[in-house]
Amino acid sequence: MELDPLLLSRIQFAFVVSFHAIFPVFTIGLAAYIAVLEALYFRSNDPVYEKLSKFWIKVFAVVFGMGVVSGIVMAFQFGTNWSNFSFAAANFLGPVLSYEVVTAFFLEATFLGVLLFGRDKVPRGVHLFAACMVAVGTFISSFWILSANSWLHTPAGVELRDGLFHVTSWAQAIFNPSLPYRFAHMALASFITGGFVVAGVSALYLLQGRNRNTSLRALKMSIIMLAVATPLQLVVGDLHGLNTFEHQPAKVAAMEGLWETTEGAPLLLFAIPDSAAETNHLEIAIPNLASLILTHSLDGEVIGLTDFAPEDRPPVGVVFWSFRLMVGLGMIFIAISLLAAFQLWRGKLEQSPLILRALTWMIPLPFIAVLAGWFVTDIGRQPWMVYGLMRTSEALTPSLSGWMALTSLIGYILVYAVVFGAGLYYLRRIVAAGPDPLTARGPESSARAKRPWSAVSQPLDEPSPGTARS
Amino acid sequence: MELIDLTLIWIGIIGLGVFMYVLMDGFDLGVGILFPFAPDDRSRDAMMNSVAPVWDGNETWLILGGAGLLAAFPLVYAVFLPALYLGVFLLLAGLIFRGIAFEFRFKAPAGSRHWWDRSFNIGSTVAAFAQGAVVGAYIQGFETEGFVYVGGALDWLTPFTVMTGLGVVAGYALLGVTWTILKTEGTTRDWAYRLAPWLLAAVMGFFVIVSLWTPMASEHVRGRWFDNITALWIFPVLTVITAAAVWRWLRRRVDALPFVGSMALFALFYMGLLISMWPYAVPPDHTFWDAASDPGSQLFLLLGVLFLIPIILGYTAWTYWVFRGKVQADVGYH
Numbered sequence: 001m002e003l004d005p006l007l008l009s010r011i012q013f014a015f016v017v018s019f020h021a022i023f024p025v026f027t028i029g030l031a032a033y034i035a036v037l038e039a040l041y042f043r044s045n046d047p048v049y050e051k052l053s054k055f056w057i058k059v060f061a062v063v064f065g066m067g068v069v070s071g072i073v074m075a076f077q078f079g080t081n082w083s084n085f086s087f088a089a090a091n092f093l094g095p096v097l098s099y100e101v102v103t104a105f106f107l108e109a110t111f112l113g114v115l116l117f118g119r120d121k122v123p124r125g126v127h128l129f130a131a132c133m134v135a136v137g138t139f140i141s142s143f144w145i146l147s148a149n150s151w152l153h154t155p156a157g158v159e160l161r162d163g164l165f166h167v168t169s170w171a172q173a174i175f176n177p178s179l180p181y182r183f184a185h186m187a188l189a190s191f192i193t194g195g196f197v198v199a200g201v202s203a204l205y206l207l208q209g210r211n212r213n214t215s216l217r218a219l220k221m222s223i224i225m226l227a228v229a230t231p232l233q234l235v236v237g238d239l240h241g242l243n244t245f246e247h248q249p250a251k252v253a254a255m256e257g258l259w260e261t262t263e264g265a266p267l268l269l270f271a272i273p274d275s276a277a278e279t280n281h282l283e284i285a286i287p288n289l290a291s292l293i294l295t296h297s298l299d300g301e302v303i304g305l306t307d308f309a310p311e312d313r314p315p316v317g318v319v320f321w322s323f324r325l326m327v328g329l330g331m332i333f334i335a336i337s338l339l340a341a342f343q344l345w346r347g348k349l350e351q352s353p354l355i356l357r358a359l360t361w362m363i364p365l366p367f368i369a370v371l372a373g374w375f376v377t378d379i380g381r382q383p384w385m386v387y388g389l390m391r392t393s394e395a396l397t398p399s400l401s402g403w404m405a406l407t408s409l410i411g412y413i414l415v416y417a418v419v420f421g422a423g424l425y426y427l428r429r430i431v432a433a434g435p436d437p438l439t440a441r442g443p444e445s446s447a448r449a450k451r452p453w454s455a456v457s458q459p460l461d462e463p464s465p466g467t468a469r470s
Numbered sequence: 471m472e473l474i475d476l477t478l479i480w481i482g483i484i485g486l487g488v489f490m491y492v493l494m495d496g497f498d499l500g501v502g503i504l505f506p507f508a509p510d511d512r513s514r515d516a517m518m519n520s521v522a523p524v525w526d527g528n529e530t531w532l533i534l535g536g537a538g539l540l541a542a543f544p545l546v547y548a549v550f551l552p553a554l555y556l557g558v559f560l561l562l563a564g565l566i567f568r569g570i571a572f573e574f575r576f577k578a579p580a581g582s583r584h585w586w587d588r589s590f591n592i593g594s595t596v597a598a599f600a601q602g603a604v605v606g607a608y609i610q611g612f613e614t615e616g617f618v619y620v621g622g623a624l625d626w627l628t629p630f631t632v633m634t635g636l637g638v639v640a641g642y643a644l645l646g647v648t649w650t651i652l653k654t655e656g657t658t659r660d661w662a663y664r665l666a667p668w669l670l671a672a673v674m675g676f677f678v679i680v681s682l683w684t685p686m687a688s689e690h691v692r693g694r695w696f697d698n699i700t701a702l703w704i705f706p707v708l709t710v711i712t713a714a715a716v717w718r719w720l721r722r723r724v725d726a727l728p729f730v731g732s733m734a735l736f737a738l739f740y741m742g743l744l745i746s747m748w749p750y751a752v753p754p755d756h757t758f759w760d761a762a763s764d765p766g767s768q769l770f771l772l773l774g775v776l777f778l779i780p781i782i783l784g785y786t787a788w789t790y791w792v793f794r795g796k797v798q799a800d801v802g803y804h
């Protein structure tokens with residue numbers, strides 16, 4: 001069988017970028033939370049904030065470490081597998097990615113060292129400053145990378161001469177039409193992801209009856225934030241969708257599973273899209289709703305996939321279903337957040353074991369929603385690398401053979417399996433040990449002050465984490 | 471626009487970035503290369519502690535190198551990476567395994583910690599070797615048609631690049647061992663002092679071999695060194711003098727100077743390489759000027775970089791200051 005380097009490279013890119021994306025989406029939200037905790041501690045001297053911050057910094061260190069190592073891979077993927085694209089788009093992409101490095105990566109990496117290991121080596125204000133710099137760095141970083149990504153969807157400010165993109169307006173290219181929506185959508189997604197992880201872990205401790213003080217405080221903070229962020233995300237997501245409808249109608253047609261251009265298009269709740277027959281099977285639909293959402297009119301026109309030549313259409317099934325998965329999860333997030341906020345307002349959240357349990361189940365779901373969202377937008381961009389200007393098939397490295405791509409793909413899968421397996425295992429240990437030294441830790445908490453070994457020096461040889469050691 | 475040669479400025483900036491990376495990640499990769507030879511676990515703890523707060527910032531220079539090449543010299547990015555495809559994978563896999571070892575090693579139960587020691591060691595060694603092979607491949611040159619690499623998957627792997635790979639492993643180990651001398655005390659430092667002269671000798675051995683081999687491997691390099699510009703020979707002479715000074719400082723046990731001297735050695739090797747290859751970015755056909763991006767793009771990034779690099783160097787220096795002094799090796803763990 002002939003190995004197709006294009007398909008293998010696409011699978012590899014999807015794999016390494018998905019694996020990478022789950023870390024920053026969590027650390028952006030968590031970095032902001034840690035900065036808030038440090039600021040509250042700085043102002044109030046309340047040890048609960050210090051305990052919480054120290055605990056979440058440990059989680060942050062592990063997740064950030066995995067994000068860093070998988071991020072280094074991303075810096076080279078464009079060159080190894082997509083060298084034609086890199087060469088053609090370098091005039092825009094190169095400066096944007098370089099600005100990400102010099103404005104964000106150095107800031108994050110350098111101040112992370114101080115945040116993790118410097119608590120006893122620098123004044124408290126400086127430590128707080130380091131926490132803020134890490135949080136700001138994660139945001140600056142996401143701005144640049146989303147600018148680069150958005151430009152692939154809505155290229156602007158460039159002209160194509162002799163196969164190379166030349167920038168004609170940096171402002172238009174960087175602040176291209178889909179950037180504001182994508183950035184807002186992603187920033188909220190990061191807060192929601194971080195919020196659900198903090199809420200879920202806190203709920204877990206309350207169910208287990210330990211770390212009560214810290215957990216109640218963390219739960220309250222995260223639920224209030226989630227109750228605002230999750231409904232807001234629905235609004236931002238809708239605006240993002242309208243922006244996509246304007247610039248990339250083929251993607252929206254795939255998201256809606258709409259084949260024929262229709263006035264008064266229905267919203268499909270369920271369907272099995274069939275690309276060969278250009279139709280759907282087993283449709284369950286709400287009449288006119290898609291038109292209402294996209295055009296704000298019951299009989300507005302929505303463009304269908306058959307308006308585009310078959311070779312210009314994205315894969316329909318995966319886009320259609322990823323979109324439903326993302327939206328469905330979003331609805332669950334809103335429901336749980338509002339319910340928990342209502343119980344919090346009544347002062348009964350701690351006595352609601354069902355909601356607490358549900359919150360613990362939420363922990364993996366925002367990650368799935370985020371990946372599903374990226375699948376929608378980037379598979380929906382196909383078959384274009386740069387929408388309307390450069391096809392993915394033209395972007396591939398010419399010298400890349402099938403076996404080379406397969407070798408590296410298998411390699412990355414094996415390497416990431418080890419990284420992810422070990423990382424998850426250690427994260428579970430950190431969570432099992434908990435934030436409260438009175439219930440969870442022995443003498444090493446005082447010893448750590450003198451030993452900047454690792455940001456995460458959990459007790460190592462205890463028979464069962466969480467039991468007192470003396 | 472033509473008043474200033476932006477490409478020349480960018481050669482300087484990328485050159486500085488790569489050199490910063492080589493020095494800074496060089497010593498922390500070197501610590502990883504030496505890891506299994508350390509006298510005991512306590513020494514290993516101390517060695518790892520000495521680089522834990524700074525390794526992440528150090529590796530960021532590599533990302534700057536990658537992104538900066540894409541911005542200023544896209545041809546280098548679009549030829550080197552496809553040509554070195556499998557080598558790049560090895561480099562990245564190595565960096566991943568050593569990077570995660572920092573966090574995981576101290577959290578692993580005692581029974582499984584040795585796996586992360588191994589991960590740190592093998593990852594560091596493979597990454598160092600791959601970087602050395604990249605240097606060798608650069609000297610060797612790349613088969614291109616127009617602006618596209620057309621050579622094979624393993625063209626980069628030759629006896630010459632294996633030699634440069636091993637040379638960089640030895641060089642990083644020297645940086646690592648002199649860093650260890652600087653940052654530790656007691657038995658760890660004694661061990662490092664015993665090891666350092668051997669590594670210095672090995673590095674100088676590789677220097678001689680590569681220096682003799684390179685003119686044979688590349689006609690261009692031969693011309694550079696043996697046609698009329700005799701002033702260039704000051705560099706090998708300075709290299710030998712610096713090596714002798716490091717040797718002396720090791721004998722007299724001056725903690726700080728061997729590291730400084732080793733960095734100076736690297737600077738001299740680096741100058742020698744640039745002189746040899748100038749003005750080629752993708753030898754044998756393309757110069758830096760052929761490889762450059764649009765002047766508008768170079769200028770747009772230059773404005774930010776000239777402002778930001780001094781700030782980055784400033785706060786980087788500050789963190790090294792925060793974590794200055796000897797690592798507390800003997801504070802008990804249990």
